[in-house]
Amino acid sequence: MTETIIKVDLKKSAYEHDNIHNRWHPDIPMVAMVKPGDDFKIECLDWTGGQIKNNDDASDVRDVDLTQVHFLSGPVGVEGAEPGDLLVVDILDIGTFDESQWGFNGFFSKQNGGGFLDEHFPEAQKSIWDFNGMFTSSRHVPGVEFAGLIHPGLIGCLPSKEMLEEWNTREKELYDTEPDRVPALAALPYAETAHMGRMKPDDAKVAAAEGARTVPPREHGGNCDIKDLSRGSKVYFPVYVEGGGLSVGDLHFSQGDGEITFCGAIEMAGWIHLRVNLIKGGMEKYAIKNPIFKPSPITPKYDDYLIFEGISVDEHGKQHYLDVNVAYRQACLNAIEYLKKFGYSGAQAYSLLGTAPVQGHISGVVDIPNSCATLWLPTDIFEFDIKPNADGPTKFLDGSVTMPLAPDIKK
Amino acid sequence: MTETIIKVDLKKSAYEHDNIHNRWHPDIPMVAMVKPGDDFKIECLDWTGGQIKNNDDASDVRDVDLTQVHFLSGPVGVEGAEPGDLLVVDILDIGTFDESQWGFNGFFSKQNGGGFLDEHFPEAQKSIWDFNGMFTSSRHVPGVEFAGLIHPGLIGCLPSKEMLEEWNTREKELYDTEPDRVPALAALPYAETAHMGRMKPDDAKVAAAEGARTVPPREHGGNCDIKDLSRGSKVYFPVYVEGGGLSVGDLHFSQGDGEITFCGAIEMAGWIHLRVNLIKGGMEKYAIKNPIFKPSPITPKYDDYLIFEGISVDEHGKQHYLDVNVAYRQACLNAIEYLKKFGYSGAQAYSLLGTAPVQGHISGVVDIPNSCATLWLPTDIFEFDIKPNADGPTKFLDGSVTMPLAPDIKK
């Protein structure tokens, strides 16, 4: 029987777990040691540590404390791992807890986190997704059921001291260009809610002040939110400290490319089954800066798509220069308008794009001044036919089902 | 036998063809009329109208006249098509000419066009790709042979007068923000090299001064360079003028997502076999602004990938805010460095990313301040194994094969 080397208790606070941390720092002590060739399981809280509940009230999304996230399980040390190695991680499986057969998706309020389409969806909303074996469906977003492309949103090794400094420096420089912006340009170190795992209190206090936030993806991987880095994939992680120090969390039952809804994919607590090996000196051997990976042989096969194009002219008619973000935003908005013709609310459509295995392709980046991005919507996830035909769309949904919204509180 | 309604002569100049045009304008006369339900073939020059030759000298790429491109075949009128309709186009097939079994890929000089990685590859280079039935290989980029995912880089209907004005206005506004930039921020109307098809000389003269350049993708589709809009796909185009006015050109034998090399994909002359139908009032029925499409059931199945991540910190260590372009550029550079370990030159690796059916995914766009983009490199196109292993890479290529480069001419 495979050993579970990190266990969590969903009923306890993340801060009560010493095998969990929420900042990146080279000195966080390993909570377990494994050998190359070993396989083992790790349990994870959801990324917010239980802040979001399985109910019909979005105020928890509105009031979320984003300085706490993400709660990661680890770090796990690998014997013999040294800076410059590649840590080869086979994601052998990922699963849910019997007692927690659900996940959440939401949009943060523009006042607290915001998101990709916060101009259009400025207030907090959420949808709850039930897990039906390998499939999921939502009482808040009717008409779809699809198989989960389960993956860890966040996984990677501890940074070295030098790398940490580089992160903090460059992000601070960006932040400082517009320090009053809401949402902020970058999430800087924030000691108050830092959880430094098993560091001794005095050390933790110092480290908390400089520990990098877990929000952005960085050289080590981290919060990449790559939906295809899923169970069955094989990942090659750069190693920066002795032992590697692999941490993982932010499990997603399913997500669309871009994780456009920010809060986030279908977020869940669960476990992940890993096997580790080393390629000694692999970073130099293969010129690796960021992780590389091979996709899983076992992923949901939704091969029929309706593909929406977007160009880098924004919804106000303004021309941007080769901006893929703007182009993808337009593709998303185009898809949302399309889905509304079948009876979805805008919020439901947005939620679908954030949760279903939607692909986002960078289709053209050189044809000045317009980038072209495409959003690939799988048609087989719908219980009805969403393809165009000469008669026009049928409104399958009557609008009776809505997505919880929590209005901003006027201050 | 299917009728070829537009024929071209590869030995003649594009300007000698009155069934070709290189600007978008509502008044360009239809060169043929078809009925809904009809299928027909259209022949196309390559996008440059034959400026690039099948040889080992890149000076033609360096000296290309980019004000001439793209040469499009059309417009084709569809009986009954009216503004607001959707023109449903089945791309039944695309093929090459027996006498022209090759295509080209290249990087423009930063002085004349530039491209996605022109900071790293500032001078003109090119590679020639031979077609071996459904497959292609290059004497300039050894070690690969892959099946073509053949598609039109550019296809769409004529804009209305209002739409044309909107295009010209917004692009001029952008251009004017930095009018001396090289390369320019936008390609503005340019009468001198305009080819207005069958317009009467006087009308053409006026129209040429306002005809939109074909470079960027826009609301009507146009130069989207979407590799998956390939033979076998079904596309729904917005109609803006009576008869629709469908034009097509810029055929690609194969291309990677982003068409990062700009010059371009594997560019070819050839023919396209289309079938057209109408959804009356379809734009309103389905809330369509940009074209949507369904991918083909018959595409090359390169399902094993090595996936490279990139984040929006540029190669100089500067932090950008959620910028997918920067992130994708890093993913591309990471892949290039990796391929160099197997013996490719940087230029060859870059060319591969521009020509092979590489996927570019928008993987994360909300995790401030870093976007994450992924580049999916199909492993089965290589004649050798490019996957990582504990022993490190084998240098399969000895560097004896190089890609033609034409140095900039000092002025």
Added chain:
Amino acid sequence: MTETIIKVDLKKSAYEHDNIHNRWHPDIPMVAMVKPGDDFKIECLDWTGGQIKNNDDASDVRDVDLTQVHFLSGPVGVEGAEPGDLLVVDILDIGTFDESQWGFNGFFSKQNGGGFLDEHFPEAQKSIWDFNGMFTSSRHVPGVEFAGLIHPGLIGCLPSKEMLEEWNTREKELYDTEPDRVPALAALPYAETAHMGRMKPDDAKVAAAEGARTVPPREHGGNCDIKDLSRGSKVYFPVYVEGGGLSVGDLHFSQGDGEITFCGAIEMAGWIHLRVNLIKGGMEKYAIKNPIFKPSPITPKYDDYLIFEGISVDEHGKQHYLDVNVAYRQACLNAIEYLKKFGYSGAQAYSLLGTAPVQGHISGVVDIPNSCATLWLPTDIFEFDIKPNADGPTKFLDGSVTMPLAPDIKK
């Protein structure tokens, strides 16, 4: 939390479970009732009820009591199900028990069961397969690791009295044509080892004498051993008795088309998560005689194959008339000879064909006198390259690992 309506205890005999049966009979009492729309879990013993052990001794395979199999969990009644309906079953998931992370494959002795290639492998052998998350590998068959295409080998509804009689009659007629044959032509009712679930002892005694053996697939589905009827698939079963009476067992972690090794696939104990619905009168509506199904959207994607042909001339040179069995046997033997060139023993190769997601296609059935069958061997399951090349094969295995064999006992 999904309810587990049938639980098993791997430490107890199958005969001690009253929610298990090993014969088909219309009067076996339902062990649970569910409603249309419900989902629930069912636990299953392995098909032999634990006769085969996780060790390196094949005598258990040699000495297996085949009159006991298969041990099925059920029957489950569905409220409102009536003869003539279709029972729609979504296989939401299938999983293993934490304490039983292994499965077995074997060949029966020709003296006790035999199998597809028993002329070549007449004695009992077995291999043990460890489960590594979604993947499996074997200490007896080195060089492969592959993802499981998990499925129930046996699932279906109780037969009606008339159907049972028809089964018994036609199978007896076949048996009687060669009653002394070893192995027998058909497995006839056999009361001694019958387990009739919750039937009252007196009724069970009568029913045991006529209860159909579970070995063959029949109109109701039953022991179809279809590898693609896997988790995620949707199956439409004919209903013959009030309540339907769905039973399931013989779970397989993976299997090749044909289940050519008979003992069997990778056989396992585990659980299955189902959801049921009804199509009233569906048998007549859709002219259904045997079950039909839709494959899962989530299956291992082993898309690169080496395909072996076989024709209906047997290994002794004898010409058979359009006999697909002979043709498939030749394709299998061809694949085995091929794999031996890489260092596998014949038995290991045979075991691979029985366990890996090998496809067997009926390629030609009309070109007299030869049928053509093809065996599709996925190349990506191997840790080394098994494709042909000009240099000839490399012997990756040195023969030091062998498969346990238990010689027949001379009587």
Added chain:
Amino acid sequence: MTETIIKVDLKKSAYEHDNIHNRWHPDIPMVAMVKPGDDFKIECLDWTGGQIKNNDDASDVRDVDLTQVHFLSGPVGVEGAEPGDLLVVDILDIGTFDESQWGFNGFFSKQNGGGFLDEHFPEAQKSIWDFNGMFTSSRHVPGVEFAGLIHPGLIGCLPSKEMLEEWNTREKELYDTEPDRVPALAALPYAETAHMGRMKPDDAKVAAAEGARTVPPREHGGNCDIKDLSRGSKVYFPVYVEGGGLSVGDLHFSQGDGEITFCGAIEMAGWIHLRVNLIKGGMEKYAIKNPIFKPSPITPKYDDYLIFEGISVDEHGKQHYLDVNVAYRQACLNAIEYLKKFGYSGAQAYSLLGTAPVQGHISGVVDIPNSCATLWLPTDIFEFDIKPNADGPTKFLDGSVTMPLAPDIKK
């Protein structure tokens, strides 16, 4: 430009072509020589040499002269090929002739050829399929359009003298077991209609009496009718004579597994583009008896199936012993009955199973006494939804379109 080394004239008789033959014999002279590494095109008549016409009258199918088939283009010699080598053939492409954009499918009369379901469809019928670029549809079988999985039904090298004798001996032995059977058990040599290519008349006369008929697949490949040996695949053929002597014909635009309709797939004239290489001594190196091949990377992706099961109890209720042919026949009949519920005639449904990219899997061959075979019907080829639902099927077709039938002529 690739050279076409064998050209045909569709307006002339096959017998007027000296680069065509219709029997297998080691002494048929090569019609062209190529070198390893060469690629070239070969044109082919349809397998009947033009006996079946593009019209609505099935009498040509009824009256076909089956002693003439198949007309093969070749043999092509490869320099350096010797017995024992493997001839590696890349099928680079296959195409149609501009002037022949159609193919035929039919059922032979039981009096003249018969077929897999001739008990149910005893009289000659045919359907004509138009080619729409990569797609095909039929005026005789409404409601479907699908992409062609184009392949040669027949391809292989010349047999050696010894192999030829073995073929003739074993087939004669089978024939002699029931010499008066209609249709015959085997197609024996038949000099009268033999076409021995460029053999000198006297030699041809002798050879014609012993030349093997092209009907069955054999060790060399030959008439395998494997739908997946399609353009883009790579095939390894055993070589038996100096130069190899590769011949090819019987091109199919599309076919279902089994080619159950016998006349046949969607049969067409066209061309094939090949590249050849050698593995010296490859037969021994890889233990090759029959050809092996790798499937194409570019095939139609019809991944959603409705799967029908069949067992080896025939339609009269008779129990057969592990007979895959009977099982597949039942799966086919089950699919036909199902399709009739949507408005198809039995003949149209049968034609569909013979022409569309239907899969036939050998699902179980050991569960005595029943084999299980499955027929995989792709759902995306239909213009309407053929999946089951609670309301029952909609009859999309009104029966107004029928398939031509030519009644047997009473003698």
